[in-house]
Amino acid sequence: MRSEKKAQAQGGLNRREFLQTGAVAATGAMTLGGFHFSRPANAQSTPKPNIVIILTDQQNIDTISAYQKHFTHEAHGCRWLSTPNLDRLSKRGVSFLESHSANPVCSPARSTLFTGRMSIETSVTRNNVGIDKDVPNMGQWFEANSDYARVYCGKWHAGGPWNYPLIAGDRKIPGFATLPGGARGTGDIADYQVSGAVGAFVRNYQEKDPFLIVAGLMNPHDICYWTPPLGGKVLVPDWDVFELGDALPPLPPNFDYDFPEPRPNRVTSFNEMNWRNYTYEYYRMVEKVDADVGRILDAVESRDDDTLIIFTSDHGEGAGRHMRVQKWHPYDESVRVPLIVSWPGQVAEDVIDTDHLVSGVDLMSTVCDFAGIPAPPHARGRSLKPLLQGDTPESWRDNVYAEIQHTGRMIRTADYKYVKFYAFSGNADKPFIDEEGNAVQFEPGMGHRYEEHPVRLLFDMKKDPWETNNLFEDTQYADVMEAHEKILREEYEAHLIPGETHTRG
Amino acid sequence: MPDSTLEAHSPREHFSLNKIGRVVETYTLEAPDFDPRGAYVHTYDICTILNDNMFAPEGEITIERIPREDGHFTLKMLCDRRTIHNPHSYIVEATLDCLDDSLSTPVKWECKSKIALSPEEEPYLSSEQHKSGTFRDGEVIITSSGDQVKRTAIPGDYTGKWCLLDAVQRMPGADLSPLHFALIDEFDEVHQDQTLSFGEAARIEMTGGPRDFHVYKHLGKGVIPTVFWVAQSGRLHFLTTGSEAYILREADGATAEYDGKEVQQFPQGKRL
Numbered sequence: 001m002r003s004e005k006k007a008q009a010q011g012g013l014n015r016r017e018f019l020q021t022g023a024v025a026a027t028g029a030m031t032l033g034g035f036h037f038s039r040p041a042n043a044q045s046t047p048k049p050n051i052v053i054i055l056t057d058q059q060n061i062d063t064i065s066a067y068q069k070h071f072t073h074e075a076h077g078c079r080w081l082s083t084p085n086l087d088r089l090s091k092r093g094v095s096f097l098e099s100h101s102a103n104p105v106c107s108p109a110r111s112t113l114f115t116g117r118m119s120i121e122t123s124v125t126r127n128n129v130g131i132d133k134d135v136p137n138m139g140q141w142f143e144a145n146s147d148y149a150r151v152y153c154g155k156w157h158a159g160g161p162w163n164y165p166l167i168a169g170d171r172k173i174p175g176f177a178t179l180p181g182g183a184r185g186t187g188d189i190a191d192y193q194v195s196g197a198v199g200a201f202v203r204n205y206q207e208k209d210p211f212l213i214v215a216g217l218m219n220p221h222d223i224c225y226w227t228p229p230l231g232g233k234v235l236v237p238d239w240d241v242f243e244l245g246d247a248l249p250p251l252p253p254n255f256d257y258d259f260p261e262p263r264p265n266r267v268t269s270f271n272e273m274n275w276r277n278y279t280y281e282y283y284r285m286v287e288k289v290d291a292d293v294g295r296i297l298d299a300v301e302s303r304d305d306d307t308l309i310i311f312t313s314d315h316g317e318g319a320g321r322h323m324r325v326q327k328w329h330p331y332d333e334s335v336r337v338p339l340i341v342s343w344p345g346q347v348a349e350d351v352i353d354t355d356h357l358v359s360g361v362d363l364m365s366t367v368c369d370f371a372g373i374p375a376p377p378h379a380r381g382r383s384l385k386p387l388l389q390g391d392t393p394e395s396w397r398d399n400v401y402a403e404i405q406h407t408g409r410m411i412r413t414a415d416y417k418y419v420k421f422y423a424f425s426g427n428a429d430k431p432f433i434d435e436e437g438n439a440v441q442f443e444p445g446m447g448h449r450y451e452e453h454p455v456r457l458l459f460d461m462k463k464d465p466w467e468t469n470n471l472f473e474d475t476q477y478a479d480v481m482e483a484h485e486k487i488l489r490e491e492y493e494a495h496l497i498p499g500e501t502h503t504r505g
Numbered sequence: 506m507p508d509s510t511l512e513a514h515s516p517r518e519h520f521s522l523n524k525i526g527r528v529v530e531t532y533t534l535e536a537p538d539f540d541p542r543g544a545y546v547h548t549y550d551i552c553t554i555l556n557d558n559m560f561a562p563e564g565e566i567t568i569e570r571i572p573r574e575d576g577h578f579t580l581k582m583l584c585d586r587r588t589i590h591n592p593h594s595y596i597v598e599a600t601l602d603c604l605d606d607s608l609s610t611p612v613k614w615e616c617k618s619k620i621a622l623s624p625e626e627e628p629y630l631s632s633e634q635h636k637s638g639t640f641r642d643g644e645v646i647i648t649s650s651g652d653q654v655k656r657t658a659i660p661g662d663y664t665g666k667w668c669l670l671d672a673v674q675r676m677p678g679a680d681l682s683p684l685h686f687a688l689i690d691e692f693d694e695v696h697q698d699q700t701l702s703f704g705e706a707a708r709i710e711m712t713g714g715p716r717d718f719h720v721y722k723h724l725g726k727g728v729i730p731t732v733f734w735v736a737q738s739g740r741l742h743f744l745t746t747g748s749e750a751y752i753l754r755e756a757d758g759a760t761a762e763y764d765g766k767e768v769q770q771f772p773q774g775k776r777l
Contacts, residue, residue, distance in 0.1 A: 081726070082697070082726050151630070163589075164588075164589035165589070166589060166590045167590050167593075178590070179620065179629070179630055180588040180589055180590035180593045180620060180629070181588060181589075181595065181620070182588060182589050183563055183586070183588055183589050184561060184563070184589075186553055186555075186748050186749075188553070188746075188747060188748050188749045189551070189553060189563045189564075189586055189749065192595070192691055193586065193588060193595040193620070196595065196618050196632075196634070197595070197620055197632045199634060200618070200619070200628075200631060200632045200633055200634035200650075201630065201631045201632060203634055203649065203650050204633070204634070204650070205631065222747065222748060225555045225748055235524075235555070235747070235748070237520055241520050242722060242724055244724070281729055281730070281747065284726070284727065284728060284729050284730075285729070287696065287727035287728075288727050288728075288729070290727070291691075291694035291696070291727055294694050295693060295694065298649065298653065298655055298693075299649075302649060302650075302653040
């Protein structure tokens, strides 16, 4: 039944037809550095901007030093680091402060960024699996519908249990040529390769057709190896070994808290000095990757044609908030991510947008809009172009939806964040438990038939931005809970089309 | 350097060396006498280290120092770091004109980088670029391929990331007053507010007996705390910075021996 629903939703197209929507046959070609880019027959001749997407990994929303006016607590990251290049980019573009990952885990988030679909639709609800075979990625979509040259360099992690793509073979990203930057899984070694190679490509590109290039920077994700499950205390001292003193950031105000939560996952093996060293080094990693952003920015500025830059991150980092490290959870430190869009002369400059709710799935719709091509079918995002060009749309979304790994669901409205978890069956491919206790895959509109965790989360984000007071048991908020549950069921769960097949992993 | 009161410790007891404990314990190098102000050629293995088991070679860097008569010296640098698509590497070649001062301050430099199979091979997919740098009137001026010029003001002293590998070898141990400077990262980006200071004199148990080191610490914006281990000979033997380690493999024709067996217990799986 699922397969029939999916085929019906897609209008009965098979994958090949799906990717060639709007294209008749490829004619014309360009060879660049030995890689051959074909051009669809109906590619538009309207001048379009080059597109540079700079994607960091695990970067918090408050780790850009230009945002100090908006993040004013002494524990906010922007007060403890210096990011001159991201500040420069912010000044020449629009920053969205209510930007949310669509699933705050590496592979799921990346699958949503590069398809415009929710992770339950890309089949990537966990790490190390590849995008559903019937969901085109950005490279494939642009290949079928535009004349853009498409290049990927750096971390991908949406194709299986590997980070960096190869030039050819199983680990090449379909739809993109590969600049082989990056080696294993650390930004220390890889990020300079990526920023150097992308910078060079941007400087050297002289072809008539525009290019789309993605720089997948790894940092500040390196902090993962500083966490107890991985590097452990080997990398994080529990005393002030470097005599940093007051240079060590303080613990955040929501470090300790007392409310019920569906997925308690506090790190209790760190003492205060572990935490403060951890956060200090995390901010240094952000500064390192800022230099890499600068290299790419400089390259774009060396050109005399039009280039749109989009900077964002896949998810955030705990950094001691809610006594957490890494991501995997629905609190703002994990879900909220930086997003800056820049194209001087075409997009507003030096604007900090604090009003509009934005999602990772918006990336695909936005680049398609600027490239003058339609977004893929069932794209769940909205193009940010009207917001960027000062054309306030008649209506903008009043909520964003995110998935948390396999079975968590988040609805964020202007004032509240609502989170619930379905009970996880233990089977990643059939993660839900139905009324009969069977492990099942997600079925649209069937949420009422799945077992749920009894504890939910509800935060008043205006009064309690640090998420320290869970209101879900407060009867005064019963209507608020119900309203958000209704949004979840009617606006999202009724319509999402679950994927079926991982491509890899 | 020798201090008879120093107690010898296993490298695994030192925070900075514990991740390369196996390497250090088994390390030997019979190199010629060393003049840190003279000519030398050092090659360092670059490795990823994430816990006390993992050790994964990533590439190497060769630094050649050539003294001059005008109070300057030349540093030539070749860095070859693997990419995921072996045998393609990211290759950086640079020549720096440096002052013979406490920071080996570069006054001008040329750098070219590319993805290629070797330094002699053509760049892959338009990945080559050239950058040059100089310092004038309080500014570092970087000129990139296509004549783009970028200026960054530097209020005080400065040096280059790779120049420090030379400079630490001339530092006076406990007599060093902390140095404050800006850092030119990979020849083209500037991190302000750096400090390099003497950490300690340490005696480490190694093959063939305990060896003495001067340990220096480098902290600052854009830098994971970095620790330099300068041997009694004056040569920089080890450098650790977060998940990276640099190990002196070749020194003026001599080759070090150590247990550098690649251990790929690279953390994988869902917790990343």
